[in-house]
Structure formats: C-alpha cells, structure tokens
Amino acid sequence: MTLLAHIMISTTYALIATLVGFVLPRIFVSLDTTEGLIAASVVFLIGVQLHCMYIWKFGKTDTVNRLLALHQDYQVTIDRLEENKREQEALREQVYKAGNEKDKEIISEMHVLQTLLNQVIEKSGKSLEHRVDQAHALEGAKQSGKKIFQPDLQELERSDGEVLNIMHHALEGNRVDLYLQPIVALPSRRVVHYESYSRVRDDEDNVIFPSQYLRLAEDSGLVGTLDNLLLFRCIQVIRRLGPRRPDLRFFCNISSISLNDKEFFPQFVDFMMENSELSDRLVFEFAQKDVLRQSSGVRRSLANLGRRGFRFSMDQVMDMNVDLADLGSRYFRYVKVDVAMILEQNLDIHPDDLKESFARYDLDLIVEKIETDQSIVEILDFGIDYGQGFLFGEPRLSSDTRLDL
Template sequence: MARATTIFIFLCMGVIAASVSAIMMFQFARPAGEAFTLGLALLCAMIVVHLVFTRQRDRSDVSARVAELEERVLEVDQDVGNLEGRLTGMETNLPRRTREEIDPLFAEVEVLGSLIKQMAEAMAGMEDRIDEQDQRAVAPPPREQLGHYEEAPRALGYSGIDRTSDQAPPRADPAPPRAEPAPRSAAPPPSAVPRDNPPDPALRRTIQEALDNNRVDLFLQPLVTLPQRQVRDYEALTRIRDHNDVFLEPVDFIEEATRAGMMPAIDNLMLFRAIQVLRRLTNRNRRSGLFVNLSSQTLVDERFFPGFLDFLRANNGFSDQLTFEFTQRDVSEMGALEHESLAALAELGFRFSIDRVTNLRLDFKSLSDRGFRFVKLHASRLVGAERMPDSHIHPADLGDLLRRFAMELIVDHIETEAQVLEVLDLDARIGQGYLFSPPRPVRPEVLQGRPPKAMRRAAE
C-alpha cells in the first residue's frame, strides 16, 4: 500500500512538471529547452520536498514508537520490581506462616495418634488379662508367678515390654532367680547412715528375707515428652515384698537398708535387671532410656562397686540409654571417694540425674562438669503450691538456666491436668507422674537369669 501511494505521488509530480513546461511553451511562448528545464527543476524540487517531509514523518513515527516502547519498558520494570517484592515477602513469610499453621496441626495429629495407639494397646492388654484369668481358672500357677509381675499396660506407654515376642527369652537357671543377700556384717560409711529414725530390726529382717527369697521387684514408670505425652524414657523403681506379699516402697525401706548396708546388694540386683529390660527394648528397636536409682553407699562399697563397674564395662553399649539417679541429699554429702566413683562411671559414658530436690541452691556448672544431665523437681514446688527454702533462682527460670549447662528439667509427681498446663507455661519439656501412668511391674520372664559371678562374689 505504501509503495502504490509513492508511485501515485511521483506520477502526480510528473504531470505537474509537464503541465508547467507546456504552459511555459504555449502560453508564455518560451523556448522548449527552457520550458523543459523549468519543468524538470520543479519536479526535482517537489521530489526533494516530498522526501524531506516523508523522512520527517518517519522520524516522528519512530520517535513515537520509541517513546511508547520506553513507557512499556518502564511499566515492565515496575511490574518486575513489584513481583520481586512479592516473591521476597513470600520467601520470608510463607515458611513462618506455614510453620505457624502446620505445627499445631502436627501436634494435634501426634496427640491423636498416641491416644489411638494407647486405646489399641489398652484393648490388647485387657484381652491378655482376660486370657490370663481364663488360664488361671483352669490351672492355677505356682505362687512365684502370681500377679505381682503383670506387664505394664501398653495404654500407659509400655510399648517396649510386650507379652509376645519373636525373640527367645534370656536363658534362665532351673531355679527361680535369687537376689544375693548382702553381707550381714557389712557396715556402711558413717556419712551414709541415716539418723532420722531409730533402727527397726523387724524391717531389717524383712529386707534381708526379701533379698534371700527373691522378693525384690522392678517397676517401671514412664517419663513423657510435653505436650505430646509420648514415652521418652522409663524410671526403674525398686519394690520389696514382705512374707505376706505386701509391697514396700523405697520411702519405707531405704533408710533401714542404708543403715544395714544392704543398698549395694539391692543396687547390683536392680542394675542387672535394668540391663535385661534395656536388652528387651533394644531387641524391639526401641531407644527408650532407663533411669536407675543408685545409692551413694554403693559408690564407696569396696566389695560391690568393683563388680558393679566390671558389669557396666561389659555392657558399655547401653551407656547412652542408662542414667543413674541420686538424691540431692546424697549428692550434697558426697566426698572424694564418691566423686572418684562418679568419674569412673562418667568415663564409661554414663549420665547422672539428681532428684528429690528440696532447694535450688545448687552449683549447676559443677554438676554438669561431673556428668549430671537431668534435674528432677516436684511439680508442686515448681508451680509454687509448696514453698521452697531460700534459693537464688525462681523455679520458673530453672528450665532455661539448666539448658545453659547442657542439663534438662524433669517435672515429676504430676497428678492433675491443671499441673500440666502450669508446667507447660514454665517451658518444661519432660514430665512424670501418676497422671501419665503409675509404676507398673515388669513381667518375670523379662527378668530371668542371675547376675554375673563378678557381681555375686561381692555378696558371698
């Protein structure tokens, strides 16, 4: 179209130039050469003028296009800048918002999953107990296998000690396992003998008979994570049965057993059984740890502690799962011998915990340097229901302080949901108490066998 227009314009210019030449020749009687020259000059002038205007118009069009293109580029730059800002905002805010929205959902899913699992395990435990009752109705078992060693219900978190197992139980002696009696002539160190109550000969005979007749039982109570309430570890608790099969708790017999020098024998027996429980948990691909209470008397007993240490060296693979627990009173009264024994245990990789904390005037850095990694505090003391003696730190700040020294706070004796809420407000991560599960006995087949000779020779 543009080419046709240009040809038409040039034709018009030619007609105009010819017309001017004809007028000059016929109207003004000018010579033909002069008229032709004038017409040609006029044609050239028109062509030049046309080219000038055409280029000017093209230049104007190009300038307009360039200006429009620049505006479009500026708009694109603005859009790209806005897009970059939005992408940056999304990269910054999206992960945080996603975590804020998904973390509560994950927590609820975990809680629901644990509740469903507990319900299923509770049903399985009920079926097992019904089967046991039916079997007892048909053939009563011997007295040694009565219900004092029932399995801890799975509904309360004891997933590591089941009634069925693909693994064969540990090899047992023909006779029932017997705890080796403590030497009757052993005298505990003066600093380790309690002086709060007078001696009780009858209770001392009961403890000795329990050791002689294998009536020292192992109970487990779970330590759970908060707020998920998933089983993290277990605490091994000692129970003694008298001749009427009535259970005595540690608060009932530890003072007299310590006074009589029997605690090393009890600790050795509990350690052997704790290792058996850990083996069963490991066979079932469970990595739960075990807290074992230990008397400071055991650390300084020259006959018991060497065998105790040799047994731990032979089972050093459980060092990351086994934690020895001492009372605050024992820790405060430890001397050079006790510290040397603690150093030997820490060198093997074992960790320590301090419980029955009655005041917070503790050197946490020193405890951490000696291998203490956990501090247990009564729930009523943490939430302020029970007044603590003068301390240099408020219980609410204890969790943060302990983490500075690579230690963790465990709140025990939690019995109500209200205490759980208050404990969570204080940033405690581990809980223990009857609200989650009472202590449950371990089945007898898990505790078959006898301690090694190195541990038994000390009691002979």
C-alpha cells in the first residue's frame, strides 16, 4: 500500500471521529462537549487500530507471497544449475571421448609411421651392407689378379650408395615431402581432385625425383615404405583441410609391394577401417598389372574397405580389354588412361563410346598425361569429363599456396 493511501485512510478516520464528537452531544443531550471529544478520540483510535491490524495482515500476506516467489525463483535457479551441470558433464564427456579418439588416431598414425621407419632403417641398412660386401669382394678380386667384367660398376655403386644414403637420412630427418597434382573437370579446368606424389630431399634440400630413386627403391624393398609414408602425409593434409571442399579427393598410389607386405598391409587395413571417415577423401590407386594379379586375400581386404565407403582407381592401363563390370563390383570408381592411347585409337572401344561404357558401371574415366592444348581439343570431342597432366598443373608441394586447398 502506498503512502498516499495511508494518508487518505487516516484522514477518513479523523473525519469520522470529528463527526462523532460533533454529533453525539446533540443526539444525547446528557453528554457534554468533553465527553463528545473523548468519544471522538476513541473512535479515531479504534480506526487507527483496525488500520494497523489490516496493514499487519496485508504485510504478512505480501511477505508470504514474496517468500513463495523467492522460493520459486530459487527452485528455478537450482533447476537451471542442475541442467547446466548435466550439460557441462555431457560436454566434458564429449570432449574426453573426442580427445581419446584423437589420441588413438595420433597413436595409430605414430605406430604405423614408426613401423615404416623401422622398415626403412632395416632395409636400407641391409642394402648398404650388401653393396659394401660387393665392393670388398671386387677389391679382393682385383688384388688376386682376377679379371672381372665390370662395366661402369664403380660409378653405379657409388651412385646407388649415395641415393640409398639420401633416402635413409631423408626418412629419418622428415625430408620426404608430399606433392599434389590437380585432376580437373573438363572443359572448365576446375580442380576437382589431386593425385599424390612423393619427393625426397637431400641434406642440402635438393629434390631427388622418383626417376632417380624409384628403381633402387624397388630393388631394395623401400618403395612400399615410401608409398605408405606418402599416404600418411596425405592424411595429414586431409585433417588440416577439415570440412572445406567436401567433394575434393586425394589419389594415393599403393604399390604391389605394399599390397603383399604381410606385416604392414593388415595393419594398414585395420587403420583405415578404424578411420572410415577418410573414405570421403581418399582414393587408393593401383596399376593395372597389380589389379589383375591381386591375391584373394588382398581382394577380400580391399572389399572390406570398399564396404566402409573407400573407393579405388586403376592407372597405368596398358590393355583396355578389361572387365568393367568386375571393376565396378570391386568398388573401383576411377580408371586413368593415357591420352596417347585414346588419340591413337589403340582401343577395343571406340573413343566416342568410352564415356558411356564406363558410366554404365559407375566408373569415371580420367585421361592423364595431357600436355598440349591440341590434345585437350581432341579429347573433348569424345566427351571426356576429367583430365590430368602438366597442361593443367605440375605437381606442387602440398604447402604451396598456389594449390586450391
């Protein structure tokens, strides 16, 4: 109740008391003026008392209502705190699970990379020891006077030893780089995918190209290790890319040596099965000769990956007389054909029917090694949708800002 209301009520009590004190002596003649004033005062005091009782009762009710409101607000606050606590616990659990999953991914990658490094150390060490033994044998033969047919062997051995040493230290010193070459949509030349390549650097950061070390790597058993190390470099790029460019895929070559490595390949398959979210990004690429002679065990493992969403590509095609239906059933999605094979029409399928023949089995045809504008003009007449080659871009370091990542 406001102060103005109290004043008005008190004034009303005073007016009633004045009226009583003025009227009673006239109604009851026996009462004098003093007695009338006493009666007026009693009436005023009774009114004030009644007003105080009303104020007390009203104040008590108001206090009770306020306490109830405060209690309700307190209960709502407690409920909100409990809800926030539950949300915080749920968020903490999610962060904990995400952290554990991330740690598992990192540990898995580190374990695989450690396996690769151990293979590199072991294999390159054996290769170097073998060549040292050969050099000692040759030196002994020379001292004994034996005539040995050895055309340019000294130079070849020195070159092989240097390259092996470079590869050995490059893997230990993290100097195996990922290079990416664009695969483009035609005729727009928009980058839609990338193919991955490895490049090795020596101690002075000079790039050693595959043409310089690939034969030696194959002979010494290192090519599989390099291919798989390249794969994990590619996974690192994918993780940095995150949700950007969701349709962008990375083609990673898997050599026959990796496929037949009984130690690494099962571990590789298990890792990919546990990280099936990479299936939207990675395409594993195999040479045609390796596709045709894959063992039943390798086929089963790749089929398991295919059922998890991973897709495959076949390149180094030498014979177009392939069972496209079989490729499609084995989760192949892409086939790469040399532009020269198409332009020379060295095919069992007429170039005009190529796109339709592949599309029938959900296969995309990519024409590779396109280096001239004349070549692209000719293949566009056949309706080819995808192309790759130096005309569209050479392989660049994955950290190169000119890449459309």
